[in-house]
Every structure is written in structure tokens, then in C-alpha cells.
Amino acid sequence: MKRILREPLLHFLVLGGALFAVAGLVSRGDRAGRIVVSPGRIESLATAFSLTWQRPPTASELDGLIRDYVREEAAVREAAALGLDKDDVVIRRRLRQKLEFVSADVAARAEPTDQELRAFLEAHPGDFGVDPAFTFRHVFLDPSQHGESLARDEARLLAKLRRAGAAADVAAEGDPFLLGHAFDQLPAREVKSQFGDRFAASLDSLPTGRWEGPILSGYGAHLVFVHERIAGRLPPFDEVKEAVRRAWAAAQREAAIEKLYATLLRRYTVTVEKPPPGMAADTSFADTAARKAAPPEMRD
Amino acid sequence: MRAAASAIIAAFVLCFSVASGAAAAETGSDVGTLDKETAARAFPAKPPYSPYAGRSFPTRPYFGDTHLHTSYSMDAGAFGCRLGPRDAYRFARGEEVTASGGQRAKLSRPLDFLVVTDHSDGFGFFPMLLAGDPKIMADPQGRKWSEMINSGKGAEAAIDIVVSFGKGTISKAILPVPGTSAYRSAWLETIAAADDANAPGRFTAFIGFEWTSNSGGNNLHRNVIFRENGDKARLTEPFVTMKPYGSDNPRDLWKWMTTCEEKTGSEILAIAHNGNLSNGRMFPIIESFTGKKIDRAYAEGRMRWEPLYETTQIKGDGETHPLLSPNDEFANFERWDKGNLDLSEAKKPAMLEFEYTRSALKNGLRMEAELGVNPYKFGLVGSTDAHTGLTAVEEDNFFGKTSSAEPNPERATHPWLKAPSGAVIMGWEQTASGYAAVWAAENTRAAIFDAMKRRETYATTGPRMVVRFFGGFDFDAKDAQSRMPAVTGYAKGVPMGGDLSAAPAGRAPTFLVAALKDPIGANLDRYQIVKGWLDGKGQIHEKVYDVAWSGGRKPGADGKLPPVGSTVDVGNATWTNTIGAAELAAVWKDPDFDPSQRAFYYGRVIEIPTPRWTAYDAKYFGVEMPKETPMTTTERAYTSPIWYTPPGAKKAG
Numbered sequence: 045m046k047r048i049l050r051e052p053l054l055h056f057l058v059l060g061g062a063l064f065a066v067a068g069l070v071s072r073g074d075r076a077g078r079i080v081v082s083p084g085r086i087e088s089l090a091t092a093f094s095l096t097w098q099r100p101p102t103a104s105e106l107d108g109l110i111r112d113y114v115r116e117e118a119a120v121r122e123a124a125a126l127g128l129d130k131d132d133v134v135i136r137r138r139l140r141q142k143l144e145f146v147s148a149d150v151a152a153r154a155e156p157t158d159q160e161l162r163a164f165l166e167a168h169p170g171d172f173g174v175d176p177a178f179t180f181r182h183v184f185l186d187p188s189q190h191g192e193s194l195a196r197d198e199a200r201l202l203a204k205l206r207r208a209g210a211a212a213d214v215a216a217e218g219d220p221f222l223l224g225h226a227f228d229q230l231p232a233r234e235v236k237s238q239f240g241d242r243f244a245a246s247l248d249s250l251p252t253g254r255w256e257g258p259i260l261s262g263y264g265a266h267l268v269f270v271h272e273r274i275a276g277r278l279p280p281f282d283e284v285k286e287a288v289r290r291a292w293a294a295a296q297r298e299a300a301i302e303k304l305y306a307t308l309l310r311r312y313t314v315t316v317e318k319p320p321p322g323m324a325a326d327t328s329f330a331d332t333a334a335r336k337a338a339p340p341e342m343r344d
Numbered sequence: 345m346r347a348a349a350s351a352i353i354a355a356f357v358l359c360f361s362v363a364s365g366a367a368a369a370e371t372g373s374d375v376g377t378l379d380k381e382t383a384a385r386a387f388p389a390k391p392p393y394s395p396y397a398g399r400s401f402p403t404r405p406y407f408g409d410t411h412l413h414t415s416y417s418m419d420a421g422a423f424g425c426r427l428g429p430r431d432a433y434r435f436a437r438g439e440e441v442t443a444s445g446g447q448r449a450k451l452s453r454p455l456d457f458l459v460v461t462d463h464s465d466g467f468g469f470f471p472m473l474l475a476g477d478p479k480i481m482a483d484p485q486g487r488k489w490s491e492m493i494n495s496g497k498g499a500e501a502a503i504d505i506v507v508s509f510g511k512g513t514i515s516k517a518i519l520p521v522p523g524t525s526a527y528r529s530a531w532l533e534t535i536a537a538a539d540d541a542n543a544p545g546r547f548t549a550f551i552g553f554e555w556t557s558n559s560g561g562n563n564l565h566r567n568v569i570f571r572e573n574g575d576k577a578r579l580t581e582p583f584v585t586m587k588p589y590g591s592d593n594p595r596d597l598w599k600w601m602t603t604c605e606e607k608t609g610s611e612i613l614a615i616a617h618n619g620n621l622s623n624g625r626m627f628p629i630i631e632s633f634t635g636k637k638i639d640r641a642y643a644e645g646r647m648r649w650e651p652l653y654e655t656t657q658i659k660g661d662g663e664t665h666p667l668l669s670p671n672d673e674f675a676n677f678e679r680w681d682k683g684n685l686d687l688s689e690a691k692k693p694a695m696l697e698f699e700y701t702r703s704a705l706k707n708g709l710r711m712e713a714e715l716g717v718n719p720y721k722f723g724l725v726g727s728t729d730a731h732t733g734l735t736a737v738e739e740d741n742f743f744g745k746t747s748s749a750e751p752n753p754e755r756a757t758h759p760w761l762k763a764p765s766g767a768v769i770m771g772w773e774q775t776a777s778g779y780a781a782v783w784a785a786e787n788t789r790a791a792i793f794d795a796m797k798r799r800e801t802y803a804t805t806g807p808r809m810v811v812r813f814f815g816g817f818d819f820d821a822k823d824a825q826s827r828m829p830a831v832t833g834y835a836k837g838v839p840m841g842g843d844l845s846a847a848p849a850g851r852a853p854t855f856l857v858a859a860l861k862d863p864i865g866a867n868l869d870r871y872q873i874v875k876g877w878l879d880g881k882g883q884i885h886e887k888v889y890d891v892a893w894s895g896g897r898k899p900g901a902d903g904k905l906p907p908v909g910s911t912v913d914v915g916n917a918t919w920t921n922t923i924g925a926a927e928l929a930a931v932w933k934d935p936d937f938d939p940s941q942r943a944f945y946y947g948r949v950i951e952i953p954t955p956r957w958t959a960y961d962a963k964y965f966g967v968e969m970p971k972e973t974p975m976t977t978t979e980r981a982y983t984s985p986i987w988y989t990p991p992g993a994k995k996a997g
Contacts, residue, residue, distance in 0.1 A: 134476030262863035
């Protein structure tokens with residue numbers, strides 16, 4: 045068997061003499077060494093076969109598997125010794141993937157304690173919490189309906205609404221507005237999505253219990269009566285535990301990758317030389333290293 | 345008016361109370377006897393403070409994308425996409441992500457829902473190819489593509505992959521197929537990504553896939569969407585087009601869908617797209633697979649499984665074509681009409697009729713008269729079909745069709761597709777469009793899915809304008825001034841996607857229309873109603889009516905409303921909202937109604953002109969665009985139609 049293995053190698057030796065001279069020094073130990081096919085290895089070869097063929101291998105098939113494994117092992121050792129893996133994009137990517145996968149998987153598989161999850165929940169209230177909400181009514185003024193007299197109309201209407209107070213009949217004032225005039229406990233994210241960020245920010249700063257305005261949105265001007273501002277809150281732990289656990293695992297995975305590179309890169313001095321003319325890199329390596337380190341989504 | 349509103353509210357409360365009472369009586373005595381006093385407490389005379397409390401109708405539309413590819417789609421991966429489904433959902437939820445090309449990307453505001461729809465054929469092929477899976481490397485074709493990608497020729501590999509797929513010449517040895525572990529793991533990961541991202545009430549992540557029937561390069565693609573969660577979707581694997589595992593014939597897709605619903609217990613629906621690249625096959629009268637006339641079974645299958653059509657996306661707008669609608673001055677919009685998907689066959693004018701939304705709706709009327717079923721009774725959505733994992737089609741935030749077309753100085757001026765015949769589609773022809781708007785009562789898988797099934801949806805080319813469209817026989821002018829058009833609309837009519845019949849003697853359909861601009865977008869130019877109808881001689885017609893518009897314009901002698909003008913400064917890629925209106929509302933009555941004729945009506949809302957994505961690119965990168973490049977656009981929304989069917993006319997003709 046050894047003789048057979050050596051034949052293609054000899055072929056290679058003739059072709060790549062110089063390369064071999066260097067590689068030979070490094071890999072002498074391996075080639076002088078032995079290839080041992082352990083019972084455990086034989087069992088795993090048989091198992092892999094069974095998974096594909098849905099039956100155990102026959103004696104001659106097993107013999108073939110072992111024979112092929114020996115070839116593979118010898119080929120891999122020699123190829124590695126010759127440095128054939130060094131410039132292969134597929135192998136490099138695969139190795140990186142495996143390293144990242146192992147690091148991330150270990151981190152995500154750890155079973156978190158309730159205490160850890162509670163701490164995670166408190167640190168990320170925005171992801172699980174109930175948004176602050178607003179109960180408010182408004183009267184809309186469409187600038188294209190008022191033109192020059194917009195400011196005057198706003199002032200007059202505001203005075204009228206203030207006289208009426210909370211009881212003001214919003215349905216009878218101002219211009220029609222497709223999304224409605226009265227909102228009951230509308231979450232802040234909904235205020236943003238329906239009225240835009242500027243209106244949402246203004247709403248947050250208005251006093252409650254009186255007509256205010258005009259405050260502006262992408263639609264036009266609004267006179268607003270905030271009845272109630274309901275503070276955001278964290279739901280009870282048990283209600284969101286499962287979601288927290290999922291998010292915790294995802295965060296662990298991400299953190300593990302970041303940590304992996306932070307630790308790894310400490311061991312290296314990185315020098316990025318000037319890019320060739322016409323190829324501008326507009327961020328420094330230090331800025332982008334951490335972000336670029338995140339792996340593309342990939343299954344094993 | 346106030347009194348009228350109160351009366352309607354009272355009518356609503358009464359309806360609910362009667363219905364609930366009946367239900368209570370049916371459920372038996374274990375709920376106690378409903379006496380007058382209890383009833384009064386349950387249904388107080390004074391309506392609740394919030395006019396919307398207790399209503400089950402939708403109060404706001406949810407915006408999303410029903411069609412997005414990630415690296416799990418083999419062509420997307422080949423073009424350089426490295427983002428997977430999890431990244432796609434994160435981006436849609438409003439988080440910042442790093443695009444495949446390395447640029448940071450974020451939406452102006454979160455979307456409400458997303459369906460990741462990777463190609464079911466070769467699901468997960470690309471991650472395998474990238475990882476150098478032994479099975480792929482052992483195949484000459486797989487090896488060739490892998491080497492092309494690794495030597496920086498990803499774009500050429502992508503074209504080769506797309507073309508090979510179109511021709512069915514991808515080696516069977518390397519495509520993961522249903523039943524294999526590679527295929528299953530890709531599907532399970534797609535499901536897990538959706539389930540993890542789904543947050544009822546905040547963000548809906550649907551499970552889905554694209555069935556990419558593409559024989560001869562002719563686009564018959566459909567996206568399939570699941571209503572339920574992963575526990576149901578895991579009971580099946582996507583339907584493919586590759587034989588013998590699947591089929592490229594939509595009839596077989598419908599058969600599979602029937603079995604799938606039975607097997608999984610999850611309702612599903614399919615949405616077709618890009619009829620403009622089907623070369624006359626998307627909305628056939630003669631079936632391309634058999635050469636025979638569409639029969640009743642086809643019509644029933646299509647109507648049962650395909651309630652919606654994706655009418656606008658990056659590969660062009662599909663509402664109508666100037667040759668089909670010569671009198672419609674807004675018809676020439678983001679046209680892709682050079683050929684089929686891979687440009688292997690040039691377009692002929694005779695094909696157009698079977699490719700576009702409006703002509704399909706029209707032909708559907710005639711086919712219903714003949715078959716008793718209308719195969720083309722669909723509602724409308726827009727979506728992106730981006731192959732980047734990024735649902736980013738705002739004009740100033742457009743991340744392109746493929747990862748190679750993420751923002752860069754050359755993306756507009758380079759050819760997007762070159763055919764051997766010499767035909768070319770240029771990069772600038774990509775359309776930054778569209779999104780799906782759904783009138784659902786809440787943001788959940790079930791509510792949004794159900795709204796899609798009842799076609800209460802509209803398409804937008806990107807902006808998030810709010811559009812209402814109600815039809816009935818009783819709307820009058822003052823309903824347009826209503827503070828709560830939805831209350832009036834639902835009480836007196838049907839919403840978009842609905843049906844009208846049995847016109848009262850001497851009455852014509854009336855429509856309550858209203859539109860509100862995108863809160864961070866451009867003002868509105870006009871609201872139009874497009875009508876199609878079948879006359880007594882079996883001829884079909886169409887007409888576009890202006891029904892609401894901004895700024896005191898008067899239609900000219902030819903009946904046409906003058907253009908709204910333009911404030912676009914192309915050089916600086918800016919515009920101002922000094923023209924147009926924030927809100928438009930009107931009640932319109934069909935002046936040409938004949939109660940014996942089938943008809944459909946849909947709404948079209950046009951924005952004032954704004955800079956097209958090419959203008960933002962020119963400004964940002966300081967590049968000169970080819971002179972034929974459009975630099976402004978008029979964004980728009982298309983509602984699902986409302987159909988009028990004469991009573992007892994189902995099988996007349």
C-alpha cells in the first residue's frame with residue numbers, strides 16, 4: 045500500500061524539486077511515521093456510510109472505505125506539508141468558519157441562569173419592554189388649505205380649543221385627517237411611524253391636560269391635547285423569558301466572535317500598507333476590523 | 345355631520361350587540377341569561393372615548409416587503425450577497441447592518457413586515473458553493489463556478505448560474521433537492537430566522553419561498569407565503585421546478601399547495617410577479633404549457649391560490665404599458681420591455697396584453713363571462729425582489745437589485761444584463777420600487793395574511809402613503825369631509841379588494857377615496873380611478889378618471905388635468921413640498937355606468953415629481969449619467985380593485 049501511495053508523490057517530486065526540498069524538512073516526521081486506522085475511526089467510517097446508504101457496509105465495502113481513508117490521510121498530510129492549503133481560498137474560508145463556529149457554538153450552548161437572563165432583560169429594556177404610549181387628540185391644519193393665513197388660523201383655533209378644554213369637539217375643527225383625530229394609548233413607535241420623528245419628539249415634551257401647538261409633522265400643523273402619557277415598562281420576567289433567552293443566545297454568539305478576534309488580534313502586529321493608487325480605503329483598519337470580523341451568515 | 349357619525353357608530357354598536365347576543369344564545373346556558381341590564385352595561389349608550397375602540401376594522405396600513413432574497417438564493421450569492429435571512433429581518437426591523445459590499449445600511453424607519461423568499465430550487469446552494477462543499481467541488485460545473493467566484497469573477501458566475509438555471513442546464517448532481525440534508529437544513533434555518541424575528545404586534549416575519557418557474561427564460565415566478573409558525577412549515581419542504589422533484593407548471597404548484605395545506609395545517613398563498621418578463625405568459629388566455637384555451641379548472645386554481653399580484657418592483661413597473669394604454673399619460677413608467685428575463689427572446693407588442701396588471705384585469709372580465717370564474721381577480725402589492733438581503737428601495741437609500749449594484753459610482757452606467765443578441769439592460773434602468781401596504785387590524789402573521797387573502801392591500805413604488813378606497817352605492821359628497829372616512833367607508837361600502845353587485849335601480853357605483861402623503865415624503869399630485877369594463881358586444885375598455893387633485897387646477901378642454909409642475913433640482917437631488925397636497929379626499933360617481941356590464945375600478949395615487957435614485961447617485965458620486973437616464977420620478981400607489989358584477993351574470997356572456 046505504501047508503495048502505491050508513493051507513486052503519485054514521486055511524480056510530484058520530479059515536478060516540484062525545490063518546493064519539496066523545503067517541505068521535506070518540515071514533514072519528514074510525518075512520512076517516516078505511521079498511519080494507524082483505529083477501531084473508533086473504522087466505526088465512524090461505517091456510520092457515515094450507513095447514513096448515506098441506510099444500511100451498514102459489507103465487508104468489502106468497509107475494506108474500500110478504509111483503503112480510501114488511508115489514501116486521504118496520506119494525501120492530506122503530504123499536501124499540508126507542501127503548503128498546498130496555504131493559498132486556497134476555500135480552505136482558508138472553511139478554517140475561519142470552523143474556528144468561528146466552534147467559538148460561537150460553545151458560547152451559545154451554555155445554559156443561562158435566570159439571574160443572567162434578568163440582567164440581560166434589564167440591560168435591553170427597549171427590546172422587550174412595553175413602549176411609552178400617548179393618549180391624545182389633535183386638530184390638523186393642512187398648509188395648502190390655509191396659505192398665508194395659516195398662522196392666524198392656528199392662533200384663533202388654539203384660543204377656541206383652550207376655551208373648550210378637554211371637552212373640545214375635535215371632529216368639528218380644522219381639516220380632515222385620514223389617520224384620525226383621537227388616539228388611545230398609542231405606543232411611541234406607532235406615533236413615529238404614523239406621524240414621523242419630529243412630531244413624536246414634540247409630543248413627548250408637551251405638558252398634559254391642555255391644548256398646545258402648533259406642533260409640526262410632515263403633513264402640516266397640529267394642535268394637540270395630551271390626555272395622558274403612559275411611561276414605558278418592563279413586562280414581568282416570566283412573560284418574556286423565552287424571548288430573552290433567544291436574544292441572549294444570539295448576543296452570546298456575537299460577543300464570542302468579537303471576543304475571539306479581540307484576543308486573536310492582540311497576538312499580531314497588523315500592518316496595512318498603502319493601497320495601490322486609485323484604490324482608496326476611507327476608514328482606518330482599526331475602525332473596520334471589528335465589524336468586518338463578523339462572519340457572513342452561513343450554515344455548516 | 346356629527347349626528348351622522350353618531351348614527352353610524354350606533355348602528356355599528358347595534359350590529360355587534362346583536363351578533364354577540366346571538367352567539368351567546370347559541371353557546372348555551374353556562375354563560376347565564378342575557379338580560380337587558382347586563383346588556384346595557386356591556387354596550388353603554390355613550391361610545392368609548394377612542395372612536396376606534398371596539399372596532400375590528402383596520403385603522404392604519406402596515407408596510408412591508410413580500411419578496412426578498414438573501415445569500416440562500418443561488419443567484420444572489422453569486423452576485424456577492426453574503427447576508428442571510430437573519431440579517432434581512434434585522435435590517436427590515438430598522439437595525440443598521442453592514443451590506444455585503446461593506447457599506448453600512450439602515451432604513452429611514454422600520455418596516456412592519458417582511459417575507460424572505462429565497463429560490464426553492466437550489467435552496468442553500470450558494471452557502472454550500474462558498475464553503476467548497478465536496479459534492480459541488482466534485483462536479484465540473486460546480487468546480488468552475490467556485491473557481492470563478494474565488495478568482496473575483498462572481499458577477500460572471502452569477503450570470504452563468506442564472507442563465508443555466510433558466511435553460512435547465514444546472515448539473516443535477518450539485519443542486520440541493522428536497523429530501524437531502526443540505527436542502528432541509530437550509531429550509532429549517534430559513535424557518536428559524538423568521539420565527540426568531542417574528543414579534544407579534546411589532547414586526548411580522550413570515551415564512552416563505554420563491555417558486556421560480558423560468559422555462560425558456562420566461563418569468564412565471566411565484567412567492568409562497570405561510571400563515572402559520574415554523575412548527576407547521578417544518579412539516580413540508582418547498583416546491584421546486586426541477587423535475588422529477590417538482591414542476592414548472594403553475595397548475596402543479598397549486599396541486600402542491602393543496603396537499604401542503606392538508607399536510608401542515610397552515611394556510612398558504614402565492615403571489616406572482618414580473619409578467620413584464622414573461623413574454624406573454626403571465627396572464628394567458630392560451631396556456632403556454634398545452635397550447636389550449638384556459639379552462640375553468642385553471643381559473644379556479646389561480647383564483648383559489650393567487651389572491652394578489654406583485655405589480656411593481658426593481659425589475660420594472662407592471663401596472664400598464666403605453667401601447668396598451670395610449671391615452672394614459674402616466675402609463676410610461678419604469679418600463680422593462682426589451683424581452684424576457686434573460687433577454688433570450690425579444691419582446692413583441694402582441695405579448696404585452698398578457699403581461700400587465702390592467703390588461704389582465706380586463707381580460708379577466710371576459711374570461712369570467714365565458715368560464716364562470718375570473719382567473720385574474722387579484723389584488724395588488726409591490727415588493728422589492730432585491731437580491732441583497734436589504735429591502736431598501738427609497739430613492740435616496742437604494743441598495744440595488746444585487747449586491748454588485750449596491751451604491752457605487754458605476755452601478756448606473758454599467759450594463760445590468762447583456763444578451764448574446766446584443767440587447768442590453770443598463771444599470772440605471774433598475775427601479776427603486778416597491779412595498780406592499782396591507783390594511784390589517786393588527787400586526788401579526790394571521791391578521792396580515794388574512795388581509796392579503798381578502799385583497800385589502802395596495803402597492804406603492806416605495807413611499808408610505810396612506811390610501812383608502814371604498815366602493816358602494818350610497819356615498820355622497822359630504823362623506824369626503826368625514827373626520828373618520830373609514831367608519832363611513834366600511835359602513836356604507838366595501839374596501840379595496842371587495843365586490844359590488846345588484847346596483848339599486850337608477851344608481852351608479854360611488855367611491856370614497858382618500859390619500860395622505862408619506863409623513864417624510866413628497867406631497868400628492870392627484871388621486872385617479874382606473875376603470876375597466878366589458879361591453880354588451882364582448883369588447884373590453886379602460887378609462888382613467890382624475891377624482892381628486894391639489895391646488896385648484898381645472899381640467900382642460902380635453903378633460904385632462906394640467907400637470908402639477910415640478911420643484912426638483914436634479915443637480916442637488918432636492919425638491920420642495922411647495923406644490924401638491926398633504927391629503928386628498930373625494931367622492932366620485934361613475935358617470936358612464938351600465939348596470940348590465942362587468943367592471944372593475946382601482947385607485948392610483950400620484951406623488952409630485954421627486955429626484956430619482958439616479959439623481960442621488962449622480963450627486964453623491966459626482967458622476968455623469970448617460971443622457972437617456974431619467975433623473976426624476978413620480979412615485980405612486982395602486983390599490984386593489986373593486987369589482988362590479990351584474991347580478992345573476994356569473995355565467996352569462
